[in-house]
Amino acid sequence: MNQDRAPIRVALLGCGTVGTEVLRLLHDQPDEFAARTGAPMLVTGVAVRRPxxxxxxxxxxxxxxxxxxxxxxxxxxxxxxxxIEPARSLLLTALRSGKSVVTANKALLAEHGSELYAAADASGADIYFEAAVAGAIPLLRPLRESLAGDRINRVMGIVNGTTNFILSAMDSTGAGYAETLDEAGRLGYAEADPTADVDGFDAAAKAAILASLAFHTRVTASDVHREGISAVTPGDIAAARTLDRTVKLLAICERVVDEDGTESVSARVHPAMIPRSHPLAGVGDAFNAVFVEAEAAGQLMFYGQGAGGAPTASAVLGDLVAVARNLVVAGKGPRESAHAQLPVRPMGKTPTRYHISLDVADKAGVLSQVAAMFNEHDVSISVVRQQGRGEEASLVVVTHTAPDAALRSTVDKIAQLPVVREVVSVMRVEGEPS
Structure with missing residues (x-):
């Protein structure tokens, strides 16, 4: 460390659970951080609403x-x-004046990331945001830097701890959604207003950031197809179990290549059945995990605590050290990479697979009528299971890959068949060959 180097002056906006931990660690370990960065760190102020x-x-x-x-x-x-505000205005002020930024604000980045990157580029300032997705898990830097020389084809993961806790508990106990959400609240896993988590807004913002980094394309939260978990029933969980699957809320970002070679980006958040043999299936409680598929690197998985004061503070401080090092050596961190400019594919044209559970009349010709609906919409069937129960029967169909709109239309038509008493469960299937 250069003992004569002026300190790196840090302004902290917000001092909640994460901010308190960041401040504590900087205070408790000043020599350690100075040695890592090459200069002392000095917090010059902490902005809060209620001192x-x-x-x-x-x-x-x-x-x-x-x-x-x-x-x-x-x-x-x-x-x-x-x-969004006042964070957006404050960070633009900082970046335009050449001050580097470290942020954990996923919603802001997902909506106004391009504006922030442009301000950083114009002034030469850095913007780092590792803590915006998956807490302590080193994920964004590998996508942004370590895999910059590779071609990423897919990023799929569990990026919201609240919903993962709820679905894991439903799977292990058989309890319903409302009951498990109440338990998550009592244990501190769910906010008093859990809407952002359970309706998928939190995961959608993170998916936008992941897709932008992975595919060098500007993707916003509004580009991400979003479905939450409130409609997941014990019946869905049980249906998954019969096929040795489990249900997870997944953020899925993938490069889609049409037959003519045209590429696009799909970004979506929704519940899905995955095989229990898949690495993501064993991720329980409030943990996060992200599965990355790249052409040269192959399959990679990042796993750890996706939220909480100390884990998120770890990611914030990692960014702060990186920024400080750049200031000491007059360097710059990575800039926005949006050169690919791939179009974002609408959900209806995105290839997916469905698991469909039906209550049907137990008589001859039912399967042929249901199969005819799939054939009419050019959807092929992978698995069929039928079990009689007196005058009724259960019928489970798992499709091959098809455009989501075709699958949805097929389900709507099947529901109108006189032999179908009820469409019990419809859920997408991920994580296995199509």
């Missing part, structure tokens, strides 16, 4: 004027307040 609720922060650091703090004499702005 009286932060006795853990030295009083002289506290301020309610985030704008003044960002415009002040600082080198790096660490943003942990979340949401």
């Amino acid at each position: 009286h609720k932060h006795p853990e922060v030295p009083e002289h650091l506290l301020t309610t004027d985030a704008q003044a703090l960002v415009e002040g004499d600082v080198d790096v702005v660490v943003e942990l307040i979340g949401g």
Whole structure:
């Protein structure tokens, strides 16, 4: 370490669970961080809304004027307040004035990432955001840097701990969604308002970031097809179990290549059945895991704690060290890579597979009528299982890959057949050969 080097001045926006942990670690390990970066780290201010609720922060650091703090004499702005505004305006102010940024704000990046990257490029400042997806798991930097020389074809993963806890508990206990959500709230896995998690908004923002990095294409949260888990029933879980599968809320980003060689990007979040033999199937509780498929590197999996104060602070501090090192040596971090500019494929044209459970009349000709609907929509069948129960029967169909719109239309037509009493379960299937 250069003892004469001026300190790296850090402004911290927000001091919740993650911010408190970041501040604590910087305070407790100053020599360690100075040795890693080549210069001392100095927190010059902490912007919060209610200073009286932060006795853990030295009083002289506290301020309610985030704008003044960002415009002040600082080198790096660490943003942990979340949401779109005022975070967007504050970070643009910082970047346009040449101050580097570390953020964990997935929603902001998913909606306004291109604007932030442009501001960083114009001023030469850095923007790092490892903590925005999957907490402590080193995921974005490998996509952004380690695999920059490879061609990534697919990124599929569990990126929301709340929903993974709920689905894992439903699978292990047989309980319903509402009951398990209540338990997640009691244990602190679910927020008082769990909408962002259970309706897939959180995962969709993360999928947008992952797709943008993996495929060198600007993808926003509005480009991501999104379905939550509130409609998942114990019947869905049981249906998966009969075929040795489990249900997970997956973020799936993939490169789709048509027969004529035209490429596009699909980005989607929805519940899906995956084989219990798949590496993601064993990811339980509130853990996250992401499966990456690249042409040269092959299959890679990143696993760990996807949320929480200490794990997320680890990712924030890793970014802060990287930014500080760049400042010490007058270097720059990686810039936005959106050169591919691939179109985003609508969900209806995205190839998927369906698992369909039906209650049907137990009589001759039922299977042929159902099969005719699949044939009419040019959807081929992979697996059929039928079991009689007196005057009724259960019929399970697993399809081969087909456009999602064709599959959905097929299900709608099947539901209208007189021999079909009820469409019990419809869920996409992932993680196995089509």
